[in-house]
Amino acid sequence: DTAVSQTPKYLVTQMGNDKSIKCEQNLGHDTMYWYKQDSKKFLKIMFSYNNKELIINETVPNRFSPKSPDKAHLNLHINSLELGDSAVYFCASSPGFGSTDTQYFGPGTRLTVL
């Protein structure tokens, strides 16, 4: 049983296009996240939702818009894709927003912008 799943696993697209990445968790967690891992493997949080409410919104271009239709899903939509958006995007979830709540990561979506 996959705990945190993402689709698609790979996404190759042209500059200027709009794309979405979907994330679902079946752990019953209240909190979900989006992270970006760049080519040097640096992991940085982009967004966090708790019970469908946005609680962390890092300095991310407005072209990135998260949407949480329900507690189990957090999708990421990216408008007007740029070369610099190429990265691996990870979704994660945790039971809550407490300081010791373990975050469980999905398998990642490798986005390549040509």
Added chain:
Amino acid sequence: QQQVKQSPQSLIVQKGGISIINCAYENTAFDYFPWYQQFPGKGPALLIAIRPDVSEKKEGRFTISFNKSAKQFSLHIMDSQPGDSATYFCAARTWEYGNKLVFGAGTILRVKS
């Protein structure tokens, strides 16, 4: 202040040896320090974590040593195995930053058999 500095960038260890990865932080408000392990093509997974009120935590071959006064913590992998070859990330968390995880830059560990 939000940074967690991790070293080394990469590490090669012989099978059976001890792997040591170090992290340092500035913000004393950090109150939770997890280590994540990431295999190629996979997402990071929690390996072990520590709170600053203890100086050491051990789980199997993995030990975190924590030095609150020096604001440093390290991961020790005893009897390193080829299967431990992965990227390791230290991280820190505090309510000051909305409880988000701040990650170190990662250490690529290769254990030679």
